[in-house]
Each structure stands twice: as structure tokens, then as C-alpha cells.
Amino acid sequence: MPRFLPVLGLLVSLATGPASAAYPVTVGPADWPWWRGPTRDGVAPPNQTPPQKWSATENVLWKAPVPGRGHGSPAVVGDRVFLAVADAQTxxxxxxxxxxxxxxxxxxxxxxxxxxxxxxxxxxxxxxxxPACDGRRVFINFQTANTITTTALDLNGKILWQRKVSDFVQHQGFGSSPAVYGPLVLVTADNKGGGAAAGLDRETGTVVWTRTRPKLPNYTSPVILPIGGKDQLLLTGCDLVTSLDPLTGSQLWEHKGATTECVTSTVTDGRHVFTSGGYPKNHLAAVTADGSGKVAWESGARVYVPSLLYKDGHLYGVQDEGVAVCWRCDTGKQVWKERLGGTFSASPVLVGDVVYSVNEAGKWFLFKATPEAFTLVAENKLGDEVFATPTICGDHIYARVAEKVDGQRKEWLYCLGKQ
Structure with a gap:
């Protein structure tokens, strides 16, 4: 279980990195401060009791209009919910x-x-x-005018600083999210023109370290995971699996073990990094995370956009084409699979032993994270179009969905909770 309150001069937790009085990370146990949650692996904080049944009217605590179109997830810290918005009309x-x-x-x-x-x-x-929030600032990445820029705002919405990360050659799009770690906010901007990975000072936006990336399209976010007693900044895609020291950017190890274009954020069982992608080949692999370069196993399973979940020696995933699968981590052996239906872009979220997953048509599937057999818990319908991964914390579900009324598309942010 991650620990969130900073302690002066000590390693606070593997979720937030080393803390200091100048760079506290003040988020609570019921918050979801950044992409894939407090532990960066799609697992909700412990002891959560969000609803398992809902509709457009049932267990809806509030519903807020959102202009334009966006697929980023909400970040939740304290009494605030932050969301990135893009409005084509303006x-x-x-x-x-x-x-x-x-x-x-x-x-x-x-x-x-x-x-x-x-x-x-x-x-x-x-x-x-x-967005990512450290309790004092909100960080966000946007692609604009053929560049990737990171912006920091205070909790009242004032822009504190902006920093160009890289030029950007458009291919499929951009969706890399910032990651808070120690005194830094970590950002990546892979693209065909040659991107960058960088560590920016959270207070000032000063570039503390930067590394050039291959001239290849890729879409993953930087992820910091604890492996072998050490925090590793992991980058997948561009035909590589790369491990960096998150504070210095120095390379810990790097070797081939991924396909070119990846979207998913990797997870770990403490021994392996699991990389998945969809171009130029369907690809799921377990890469030994000790620098040996060994690929423990590889399969042709297509898990391109929705990220994987790890629990008790097994991987759980929902493939893009709507099939839920359980694999053994050590061998890659498929334990079970079940067709859910529809096409999936949002990543699943694990709440206790239940996986919450939603397809692009707004149909939600809740099923058990157990290797015994596929066990459906519930099905729900909310919205007509969903690409954003839900945020689940504080016993609530924050869902960015689009509804179509009279042929017009409109986005909403829902807060679902037991009434």
C-alpha cells in the first residue's frame, strides 16, 4: 500500500519518490492524482466501495458539462477534479x-x-x-502548433510556467501524460521527428535532464515502477524497452523487447516489465527487468490501447476487439478468455478483486480478477461514446463520456456513487 504524506529528507514511497520541504507531494489516500492512479498501475486505492450498478439516472451524484472533445482522464486531489479540455470551435x-x-x-x-x-x-x-497534481500544482501536456508543451498551474488556475518538451511530427496523435516523481515532473514526446524524454523541475519548469528518443511514432506515458528495490522510469515502444533513473535520466538498461508503436502503460510483477503494442505487429511480452535483455516470453496477443492489470501472479487485459483475457505472468500461458463485445480504448481499473472496464459505446463490464474462471459481476450502460479511462477513488467513479442527442455530440463528466 503506498504512503502519501511526505517526510522531510526521506524516501516517502515508491509512488512519489524522495520528498523535501521544498517539493512536498500532498495527496491523500482517497485521491487519484495522475494517470493510472496513485500506484501508477491502474489499481484503485484500497478499501474502495464504488457502485457496481448505475445508469444515466441511478447512482449519479452529479453530472457536469464539458466543452469540445477530449480523451484524457480526470485527476482527483482533495476537493478538486482536474480535466484537460480541447474545444475545436474556439x-x-x-x-x-x-x-x-x-x-x-x-x-x-x-x-x-x-x-x-x-x-x-x-x-x-x-x-x-x-493531468498530474502534486497537491500544490497541476501539470498537463498538450500538442499544439507542432510542439509538445508542459504547463504548470496553481490550484486556482493561474499558469505558473510553460516548457516546450519537443517538436512534434503528427502521425496518429499525442496522449502522453505527465508523471510526478520527487522534485520533478517527467514527460515524454515520442514522434517520427525524434522526440524527447525529460525531467522538469516542478517549481520552475527548468529542464533538469533530457534524453533524445528514436525517430519513431509512439504514444506511451512515462511510468515509474518499483523493481528490485529500485524505482525505474520505464519507457516502452520505438522497438525498445528502456529503464532510466527517474531523478537523473541516466540509463539503467535498454534492450529490444517491444514493437514500434505502443499505447499501453506497462505494469510489473517485480521481475518483469510487460510490454504490449499493435504495430507493426501484435505483441505482448514479458521482459526481465534486471538489465539482462532476456525476453521471458512473447505472444501475438493484441493489447494495443487498453493497458494491462497485474494481480497475484497474473495479468488481466481487455483486448481492443473486446475480449477479456487472463495470462500467467511467469509463462504467458493464457488461463481463460471471454468475449465482452464492442471495441475498447479505455484502460480497465482494478478495485479490490473486481475489474471495471468500459467499451467505446459506453457499455461497462465488471468482472472478477481471478484465474479460476471468467466471472461477470455486472453490466451497465452510460453514454454513447467513451474513450477516457475512468477514475475510481473515494468510493466514487469519475467518468468522462459523450452522449448524442439529435445527432449532436456532447461530453459530460459524471460522478457515480452509491445513493
């Missing part, structure tokens, strides 16, 4: 802050105007990054 990219209890809009800050890129995959958006 050509603005912004961060919106909602009251966690009521859903009322607290503030909306435009981060960029103009520079909208209309090319790319039809399933991408110009607000696909999930």
Missing part, C-alpha cells in the same frame, strides 16, 4: 477544475489558443493527456 486547449462534491465548475484556464492539428487518428483528440 481552438483552445484548457484545464478545467470542478468541485469534487458538487461538480460545479471552479475555474477554467486556457493554456493554448490556436495551432490545432486536424490530422491524426480519428480516435485521438487534442486533450488526451491526463
Amino acid at each position: 481552438e483552445t486547449q484548457a484545464v478545467h477544475c470542478f468541485d469534487r462534491k458538487t461538480g460545479e465548475l471552479a475555474w477554467a484556464t486556457v493554456v493554448h489558443r490556436g495551432g490545432f492539428e486536424t490530422k491524426g487518428n480519428a480516435k485521438s483528440s487534442l486533450a488526451s493527456s491526463t
Whole structure:
């Protein structure tokens, strides 16, 4: 279980990195401060009791309108919910802050105007990054005017600093989310023009370290995971699996073990890094994370966009084409699979022993994370289009969905909880 409160001069936890009085990370045990949650692996904080049944009217605590189109997830810290927004009508990219209890809009800050890129995959958006919050600042990445820029705002929506990470050559789109670690915010911008990975000072935006990345398209976010008693910054895709020291950017190890284009965020069982991708080949592999370069196993399973979950020696995934699968971590052997139906882009979230997963048509499937057999817990319907991964914390579900009324698409942020 991660520990969240900073202790001066000590390693606070493997989730937040070393803390100091100048760089505290003040988030609580019921928060979801960044992409894939407090432990960065899609696992909800312990002892959560979100609803398992809901509809457009049942167990809806509040519903807030969201302008434009975006696929980033909400970040939840304290009494605030943060969301990246892109509005094509006004050509603005912004961060919106909602009251966690009521859903009322607290503030909306435009981060960029103009520079909208209309090319790319039809399933991408110009607000696909999930904000990260350290309790004092909110960090967000946006692609605009052929560049990737990271912006820091205070909790009242004031822009504190902006830093260009890399030039960007559009291919399918951009969706890499920032990651808070120690005194830094970590960012990546892989692309065909040659991207970068960087560590930026959270207080000032100063570039502390940077590394050039291959000239290949890729879409993953930086992920820090504890392996072998050490925090490793893991990058997958570009035909590589790369491990860096998150504080210095120095390479710990790197070797081939991934396909070129990846979207998913990797997880670990403490021994392996699991990499999955979809171009130029369908690809799922377990890479030994000790620097030996050994690929323990590899299969042709297609887990391209939705990220994997790890629990008790097994991987659980929902493939893009709508099939739930359980694999053994040590051998890659498929234990069971079950067709859910539909197409999936959002990543599943693990709450206790239940997986929450939603397809692109807004149909939710809840099933047990157990190797015994596929066990369906519940099915629900909310919205007509869902690409954003849900956020589950504080016994609530925060879901970004789109509804179509009279042929018009409208986004909403729902807060679901037991009434």
C-alpha cells in the first residue's frame, strides 16, 4: 500500500519518490492524482466501495458539462477534479477544475489558443493527456502548433510556467501524460521527428535532464515502477524497452523487447516489465527487468490501447476487439478468455478483486480478477461514446463520456456513487 504524506529528507514511497520541504507531494489516500492512479498501475486505492450498478439516472451524484472533445482522464486531489479540455470551435486547449462534491465548475484556464492539428487518428483528440497534481500544482501536456508543451498551474488556475518538451511530427496523435516523481515532473514526446524524454523541475519548469528518443511514432506515458528495490522510469515502444533513473535520466538498461508503436502503460510483477503494442505487429511480452535483455516470453496477443492489470501472479487485459483475457505472468500461458463485445480504448481499473472496464459505446463490464474462471459481476450502460479511462477513488467513479442527442455530440463528466 503506498504512503502519501511526505517526510522531510526521506524516501516517502515508491509512488512519489524522495520528498523535501521544498517539493512536498500532498495527496491523500482517497485521491487519484495522475494517470493510472496513485500506484501508477491502474489499481484503485484500497478499501474502495464504488457502485457496481448505475445508469444515466441511478447512482449519479452529479453530472457536469464539458466543452469540445477530449480523451484524457480526470485527476482527483482533495476537493478538486482536474480535466484537460480541447474545444475545436474556439481552438483552445484548457484545464478545467470542478468541485469534487458538487461538480460545479471552479475555474477554467486556457493554456493554448490556436495551432490545432486536424490530422491524426480519428480516435485521438487534442486533450488526451491526463493531468498530474502534486497537491500544490497541476501539470498537463498538450500538442499544439507542432510542439509538445508542459504547463504548470496553481490550484486556482493561474499558469505558473510553460516548457516546450519537443517538436512534434503528427502521425496518429499525442496522449502522453505527465508523471510526478520527487522534485520533478517527467514527460515524454515520442514522434517520427525524434522526440524527447525529460525531467522538469516542478517549481520552475527548468529542464533538469533530457534524453533524445528514436525517430519513431509512439504514444506511451512515462511510468515509474518499483523493481528490485529500485524505482525505474520505464519507457516502452520505438522497438525498445528502456529503464532510466527517474531523478537523473541516466540509463539503467535498454534492450529490444517491444514493437514500434505502443499505447499501453506497462505494469510489473517485480521481475518483469510487460510490454504490449499493435504495430507493426501484435505483441505482448514479458521482459526481465534486471538489465539482462532476456525476453521471458512473447505472444501475438493484441493489447494495443487498453493497458494491462497485474494481480497475484497474473495479468488481466481487455483486448481492443473486446475480449477479456487472463495470462500467467511467469509463462504467458493464457488461463481463460471471454468475449465482452464492442471495441475498447479505455484502460480497465482494478478495485479490490473486481475489474471495471468500459467499451467505446459506453457499455461497462465488471468482472472478477481471478484465474479460476471468467466471472461477470455486472453490466451497465452510460453514454454513447467513451474513450477516457475512468477514475475510481473515494468510493466514487469519475467518468468522462459523450452522449448524442439529435445527432449532436456532447461530453459530460459524471460522478457515480452509491445513493
